[in-house]
Amino acid sequence: MQYTSTRDTSVRFTASQAISQGLASDGGLLTPCYIPKLPGSALEDLKGMSYQQRAIYIMKQFLEEFSVKELTDFAGAAYGPAKFDTPAVAPVRTLNDNTHCLELWHGPTCAFKDMALQMLPHLLTASLTKTEEFKTVFILVATSGDTGKGALAGFQDVPRTKILVFYPKDGVSQVQQLQMITQEGDNVGVAAVQGNFDDAQTGVKRLFSDEKLRQTLAEKGYFFSSANSINWGRVLPQIVYYVSAYCDLLRDEKITAGQPINVCVPTGNFGNILAAYYAREMGVPIAKLICASNSNNVLTDFICTGTYDRNRTFYNTMSPSMDILISSNLERLLLAMTQDVDEVKGYMEQLNATGRYQVSDVVREKIQKLFCGYCCDDQETQKVIGQVYGKYQYLIDPHTAVAVSALEQYRAETGDNTPCVVVSTASPFKFCDSVLEALGEKEIAPGLDALDQLAEKTGLPAPAPLASLRNKAVRFTQEVDKERMEDAVLSMLE
Numbered sequence: 001m002q003y004t005s006t007r008d009t010s011v012r013f014t015a016s017q018a019i020s021q022g023l024a025s026d027g028g029l030l031t032p033c034y035i036p037k038l039p040g041s042a043l044e045d046l047k048g049m050s051y052q053q054r055a056i057y058i059m060k061q062f063l064e065e066f067s068v069k070e071l072t073d074f075a076g077a078a079y080g081p082a083k084f085d086t087p088a089v090a091p092v093r094t095l096n097d098n099t100h101c102l103e104l105w106h107g108p109t110c111a112f113k114d115m116a117l118q119m120l121p122h123l124l125t126a127s128l129t130k131t132e133e134f135k136t137v138f139i140l141v142a143t144s145g146d147t148g149k150g151a152l153a154g155f156q157d158v159p160r161t162k163i164l165v166f167y168p169k170d171g172v173s174q175v176q177q178l179q180m181i182t183q184e185g186d187n188v189g190v191a192a193v194q195g196n197f198d199d200a201q202t203g204v205k206r207l208f209s210d211e212k213l214r215q216t217l218a219e220k221g222y223f224f225s226s227a228n229s230i231n232w233g234r235v236l237p238q239i240v241y242y243v244s245a246y247c248d249l250l251r252d253e254k255i256t257a258g259q260p261i262n263v264c265v266p267t268g269n270f271g272n273i274l275a276a277y278y279a280r281e282m283g284v285p286i287a288k289l290i291c292a293s294n295s296n297n298v299l300t301d302f303i304c305t306g307t308y309d310r311n312r313t314f315y316n317t318m319s320p321s322m323d324i325l326i327s328s329n330l331e332r333l334l335l336a337m338t339q340d341v342d343e344v345k346g347y348m349e350q351l352n353a354t355g356r357y358q359v360s361d362v363v364r365e366k367i368q369k370l371f372c373g374y375c376c377d378d379q380e381t382q383k384v385i386g387q388v389y390g391k392y393q394y395l396i397d398p399h400t401a402v403a404v405s406a407l408e409q410y411r412a413e414t415g416d417n418t419p420c421v422v423v424s425t426a427s428p429f430k431f432c433d434s435v436l437e438a439l440g441e442k443e444i445a446p447g448l449d450a451l452d453q454l455a456e457k458t459g460l461p462a463p464a465p466l467a468s469l470r471n472k473a474v475r476f477t478q479e480v481d482k483e484r485m486e487d488a489v490l491s492m493l494e
Helices: 015-021 042-046 051-060 068-079 120-130 146-155 174-181 197-208 211-219 232-251 271-282 298-305 330-338 341-354 361-370 378-392 398-414 428-438 449-458 464-471 486-493
Strands: 003-005 008-013 030-032 092-096 099-103 136-142 161-168 188-194 222-226 261-266 286-293 307-309 356-358 371-375 420-424 479-481
Touching: 003 015, 008 015, 008 341, 015 120, 015 232, 030 232, 042 051, 042 232, 051 068, 051 232, 068 120, 092 232, 092 378, 099 232, 120 146, 120 161, 120 232, 136 146, 136 197, 136 486, 146 161, 146 174, 146 188, 161 174, 161 197, 161 486, 174 428, 174 464, 188 197, 188 486, 197 222, 211 222, 211 486, 232 261, 232 271, 232 420, 261 271, 261 398, 271 286, 271 330, 286 298, 286 398, 298 307, 298 361, 298 371, 330 341, 330 361, 341 356, 361 371, 371 398, 378 398, 378 428, 398 420, 398 428, 428 449
Parallel strands: 099 420, 136 161, 136 222, 161 188, 188 479, 261 286, 261 420, 286 371
Antiparallel strands: 003 008, 003 030, 092 099, 307 356
């Protein structure tokens, strides 16, 4: 299995090279040259396996140079009881006959990013050995809320790594911010960017391409890599949970073998729903991929019209991990749809120069055969949280509520009641204010006391990783201008 840039197929990389680098030097995303197909009996075989065993099986298809023993060790460490609060790791909760929630928030930071970011450090450190890279990897991360804490927790005190997370000042929830700025570890750093997530993400990409800065790092024994979903080592572990969800539905006789399902994903940077697309390409019977957006509905408009246009108002919403107008992983889908790196490169150049691009009618039609997009605002998001809790006594966070709204819109428009997996991406306790208001509370307790208020209101315990934030000291208070993010990098080298 070889990997290539979305903007240049003339150079090929091994999996370990792709994971080590994170991003191609031409700015493209490193992507498999092909998507392997599952054998005909694979889903039947996998349905009786544990999540860890499923992860080994799926990831091995893409990681030929990694041994089964290595992947077994990695899966045990990443998804074991020390990290996840349920043996199922990513359990599927059924709401009704054709609606199922895939819970991806049972890990150490209570968000779906743990599914990949508990695995990535193992893949990355092994890749450094395989590529005979002796420098220390300096990992840059831009976060819209959850990736930052997930990456910090995953890489805390991992040998031969240093990690710096940038988050948008005033653009994450209070709990998300506390999770990051109290992070322990000798190799970690956190900085608030005076701007929004797109500013932080653009800044990280700029740092990657800053030759002078890269030279400075090299002289000090470091090189840049990424833990954002632009790194293939982030996307790959996410494919696993879509395969796993289908197998769980088979095992529990919610569906029959070969029966198609739909998948509805709350979407920001497009990595999560892209993993579902790759699972479909591998052979999981996924019919429609429903892309759910909040008021930052650039993806909804793109799927409906074929025009990607980030020149629009940016909204800070109650689902902050989706407050994104530049969805980086869409570039990987464009390559899959066009099979033409020059066409993809042209679209990305237009986006960089003008903030928009329009795909050809052929590409738009290909995308619309597989994807559909819907969006909702904060008012609708809160309404859905209340409705789902009232009807099913099931508590969801704002991101998951956006997905439920999108599914309802899709079903109302199409009449399609195909069984659907709704991806539940975060614990509702990470967004206590919004959830409590959705449940009718008028006065919200200050700070972390809102955790207790939500627990008392619902009878559900606050997750231990969030409750423990009370006892942690703030370690990081640095703020940087979006044009001076290199200052934070240099300060970590001192």
